[in-house]
Amino acid sequence: MVTAGIVAILIAAALIAVVLLRRGGSQSATPSGPSSSTGPVLAVKIDNVAEARPATGLGSADIVYVEPVEGGLTRVLAVFSGGRPPVIGPVRSARETDYDVLAQFGKPVFAYSGAAPPVVQALHAPPLSDRIVNASPAEAPAAFVRDDSRAAPHNLFVHTGNLPTSDGPAPEAVYARGAAPAGGTPATSFTAKFPAASYEFRWSDGKWLVWADGKPYTSTESGQLGASTVIVQKVAVHQTSYPEDAQSPTAPVAETIGSGTATVLRDGQSFAADWSRTQAGSGTTFTTTGGQPLPVADGPVWVLLTP
Known part of the structure; x- marks a missing residue:
């Protein structure tokens, strides 16, 4: 009792x-x-x-998505x-x-x-x-x-x-994992730009270290952030029909269903790629420009939805 x-x-x-x-x-x-x-x-x-x-x-x-x-x-x-x-x-x-x-x-x-x-x-x-x-x-x-x-x-x-x-x-079901195909170009760094923000990725000790706006991008519990795979995904962008706030008449909306081009960074290499996603409930697939499947490596994935 x-x-x-x-x-x-x-x-x-x-x-x-x-x-x-x-x-x-x-x-x-x-x-x-x-x-x-x-x-x-x-x-x-x-x-x-x-x-x-x-x-x-x-x-x-x-997975870290960077959205406009x-x-x-x-x-x-x-x-x-x-x-x-x-x-x-x-x-x-x-x-x-x-x-x-x-x-x-x-x-x-x-x-x-x-x-x-x-x-x-x-x-x-x-x-x-x-x-x-x-x-x-x-x-x-x-x-x-x-x-x-x-x-x-x-x-x-x-x-x-x-x-x-x-x-x-789980994320492993959304992005296929596996070995990289042939045909990558050796790369030590890559910069992705948004109108008022930039990200740089530098290959070091088996991962892509992240810089944001020219400074190391850190998290309090882990130090500088890194990724095993970086996907710079080119997407169409449209504007909302409503204001985001009093200072912003509209906001951009990245369109992630459809197809387009991308750059995939993994294993110290850069791959020119195509992406495709047919519906909201499915994941995004990536292939080399030659049509080979392009999976991500094991470990954290960063996806930058760039206009």
């Missing part, structure tokens, strides 16, 4: 946990170890302008599977580009900080509400905390142990 004293202790412990989550402070950006919470796919929208760096938790991402946003800048959609890092951020708002990117992963949990009203409405209505688990502060308030050592709005972090789980294919 539960006594009144035990009930009081449990209530007090719960209140302390809530207070600690809401206090923020440097703890939100200093993970101490892996979280015990797991789920097939967690996707987190991460701020990556200069004021938002360094990131936290990004070194554990299986308003003002010629970019934002990251990071995909995690299996064990989740305990803290990820800084978290920012969703964009229309996310709809089709997320559709590859079955029904992922999607952590984001909000969005323009038409995007919020779309994310909470079929068919999108059937394909994702919304996990913004509106749905999971106990999972989010502000870091008072950073300036808003670049200071919102998510504690992944307080997020729900879902189901869907």
Whole structure:
């Protein structure tokens, strides 16, 4: 039988946990170890302008999508599977580009900080509400905390142990893995440019180290970020029919269903490639210009959706 004293202790412990989550402070950006919470796919929208760096938790991402946003800048959609890092951020708002990117992963949990009203409405209505688990502060308030050592709005972090789980294919099912085909060109560096942002990848010790806007791109728990495969995917871009915010009349939407060209970096080599994706629920396939399958290498994958 539960006594009144035990009930009081449990209530007090719960209140302390809530207070600690809401206090923020440097703890939100200093993970101490892996979280015990797991789920097939967690996707987190991460701020990556200069004021938002360094990131936290990004070194554990299986796939990092770099998406164009308003003002010629970019934002990251990071995909995690299996064990989740305990803290990820800084978290920012969703964009229309996310709809089709997320559709590859079955029904992922999607952590984001909000969005323009038409995007919020779309994310909470079929068919999108059937394909994702919304996990913004509106749905999971106990999972989010502000870091008072950073300036808003670049200071919102998510504690992944307080997020729900879902189901869907792991990243390995979305991007085929395997040995590189013949025909690559030796490469030591590559630069991808957006109108107001640039990324450089340098081959070092078996991985592509990442620079953003001329500086090493780091995450607090892992140091400089790196990838085994980098895909610079050329995509068509159209503008939204609604304003993103008071300062931005429209926002770009990267079109990831269709076909186009790409540059694939892996194993210290560069490959000219073609990409194809026939529908929202399928992954993207890459082939060399000669038609050979072009899989990604084992390890983290970065995909830059460049206009």
